[in-house]
Amino acid sequence: MSLHRLVVEAAERTPEAPAVHDMTGGLSYGRLDALADRYAAALLDAGVRPGNRVLLWTGKSAEVVALMQAVLRIGAIYVPVTPSNPIGRVRRIIADCRPSLVVTDLDDAPAPADLDGPRVEVVDRTALRDASEPGRRPAHHPAAPDDPAYILYTSGSTGEPKGVCLSHRNALSFTDWAAEKLRLRPGDRLANHAPFTFDLSVFDLYGAFRAGASVHLVPDTLAHAPDQLIDVLARRRITVWYSVPSAFLLLMRQGRLLDRGPLSLRTCVFAGEAFPLKDIKRLRAAWPGVRLLNWYGPTETNVCTSYEVTAADLVRTTPLPIGTGCCGNDVRLAPRPDGTAEIVVSGPTVMLGYWGRPPHHGPYRTGDLGRRDAHGDLEYLGRFDDLAKVRGHRVEPGEVEAALGAHPAVGDVVVLVSGSSDAARLHAVVVPRPGQRPQLLDLKRHCASLLPSYMIIDAVHTVEAIPRGPNGKTDRAALARELRTREPNRRA
Template sequence: MRASTCLHDAFIVSAQQSPQAVAVVEPGQGSISYGQLDALSDRLRDRLTELGVSRGDRVGIYLRKSIASVATLLGALKAGAAYVPVDPGAPVARGAYILHNCAVKAVVVEAELADKLAAALADLGAAPAVIAVDGSLPGGAGLGAALAAAEQSTSAARVGSVRSDADDLAYILYTSGSTGKPKGVMLSHEDAVSFVDWCSESFSPTAADRFSSHAPFHFDLSILDIHVCLKHGATLVLIGEDIGKDAPRLAQLIADERISIWYSAPSILALLAQFGSLASHDYGALRQVLFAGEVFPVKHLRALSELWPGRRYYNLYGPTETNVCTWHEVPLPVPAERNTPYPIGQVCSHLRARVLDESGAPVAHGSEGELCIAGPAVMRGYWALPEQTSKGFFTDREGNAWYRTGDIVTEADDACYTYLGRRDRMVKRRGYRVELGEIEAGLYRHAKVKEAAVLAFADEQAGLSITAFLSSDEAKRPSLIEIKRFCAENLPLYMIPDKFIWLDSLPKTSTDKIDYQRLKELP
């Protein structure tokens, strides 16, 4: 990759070539053209620069998915900064921790959330510049109004976009951390562009395509949605959380918006297959169905492929630290007798893969080992966590750094990988990577919780269910409603356990540690 290539360069080219083409659609709220989106993100770039944002800084995005949030991430990149998307639906303390942890210089926030976020940041001793956006205004108008107010009070000139180097950070995505605190995965322009280029080669998108944007922007699936789409001058159709898990409405939207390239976690596709009444809609525009983030139960994949025949289905695999690193096109039809998940496939052409044992030695084909990845799309490390960064990599005799995915796989003779499970206690749920220890840390915040242990169990319908085992010194334990309400206030929705089991005390090992193996036998 040329050192001068930035993640947003391809979008700028698309805007220059097709300024009138529709770039982003926000169903029910309007749309914006490439030329308009380019101009709006330029204005934000200038405002950020005026606020002191410069190359190498970080800009927080505390917005719901919208045209404004797309313009914000582009404006941050144009200012030479890395964008840091935060889930506005999660507890505000979590968002404030993330923004404080990576020392954002500025944050663009929904106006209705601005005061709460500012107070939470102040508690941490942080006070970044704030741009408050009225989220009730459609089509990016809220961001435009916020910038207009600032422009009236200043005489700042257009400053032009900053040229970032390949090694400069493009974005930081925070994932669940084993200490109970999220950790930031640092991705550079080179990381992102190499992935976007691979997607372009593999899926051959065109300006006529209409991409789904189902994943929230703090989820790594969004990188394909946004940046591959904008590179090719295609149209990005934003899907908000209010409709994203409502199968009947979502099924209607996919048809109405003529989406041609779909990408989501398998759990959403399973919902559509079961409850979307797909046979009653016209999906003539749909040509590719991509899924990643968790194992797709074969029975649901079979049902979906029968309801949406004639499309190409791709199983994409990869942690946030590498984005997609292996892929597999599902051969159709799915045999009626098949009940095992499809493999995660072969390594992507811009990356290399090895299967290693615990000592770092390669294992024989067909033997179990940890999948390790090297190449230009691998993260630069975890923000401000040098020890965890070091532990995350294996360096071979030639000095090449291999990222340890923590996933156990086998490799067939044709270099196709089959996923077997996690090395540690990290699981995938609803497409999100979840560290069970973070859920435990959240539960321990409840005043009546003495002990907490969280386990994940296979679930035929949901794919994965999470059970929390708890004990208390109090004679009156919290009710189910109370503990669920507490979780909703302290954890993202996808981390809330499905089941809570109260015990007098949790079983212990001989070293007085919680005995997770015995807990597994209880349900």
């Protein structure tokens, strides 16, 4: 079974049923199926072949979903990139995955003419579609379960983005389990809040398609607008919501969602960061009839554990656990020399590997620390390295450090994270070059030219030297202790 078969089969069963809806309209399963075939024919005419990568530098729309389906139908691999990514980062992703084609929305993204080169062709999405006549239905490539389906680029510790390569089996093992766990049905209406570059969107799209349900795309312009988001939930009669906790906290704290009641929601799922205990208890108490689930897993494994929040958690005094293994995965704790234990995952959702690097074999070591509680549920205890979650996104401080290090006023730099969940903030600790005094606004602008918005620093501190340990490595703990005694420069 391959991912594109979900839409094909739903179109055969219920061609008139709604499939995907954006802010301008929607597509039924029959129309989505036909449009995906039209795009597939255009991609073949453009020279894309099985195994090629197609980089989608686009905004969210029903047509882009059809384009993603088209890439899968010809056996190629789609690589989503949001328009908010600066051209410098897009260029690095292109250099890494070497796509045969870059498809973009010129209305939504900067004109990428300077990306043209002997190995990369850039086309406008609408022009690509119009290059193929309606009604063309090319033969679909018979993808094997372990063939790559898509690549999601995450923050890299070396300063370069890393492409997590996922197979049809990886995605289907998760979506099959999730659809059954949540009892998805054709009448469900799933919201897609996460960008297509974020693995949460895999459930929104393919969970809906597996059930023959509809998915409703939340545009990036509304993603952090609480009143408009609540309006989308109400008008679209959303029944299933999946997001990082910070997005739902925005609705609770600034949109006063709990005053509105659960609307049409029957299930809410959270992943990507910890949900503050006091807030999840408020939500559980306010919405006793809505299922609430806490999912865990890095991009490299998608979701690998699950915990359902019940009335028993109303008296909890410790953070929510991340639950037990799911999707057919075996999730274990591997002891470490310091007495802690690392969460290790093996099973069908573990990635093929990082694009351009040797294939991944065996269990995946998450870098996350964990333990089991008295009920056998896993508890997440943080990381033993410096990777962090900021505003729901995984951030390697090394990538932010690499960007800041290119600023002419910066001699040395370390990036630290303070707080957690929606309160997480990125602090740049800078050793200035002689005669220079880097300012926060200038460094923010510099970050914005190289990094996604969630990686832009929130504060800057200047120091004479970065503390080092006996092995010469940065002593982040000592630096964090020092910063707690001083106020950052937040001047804009």
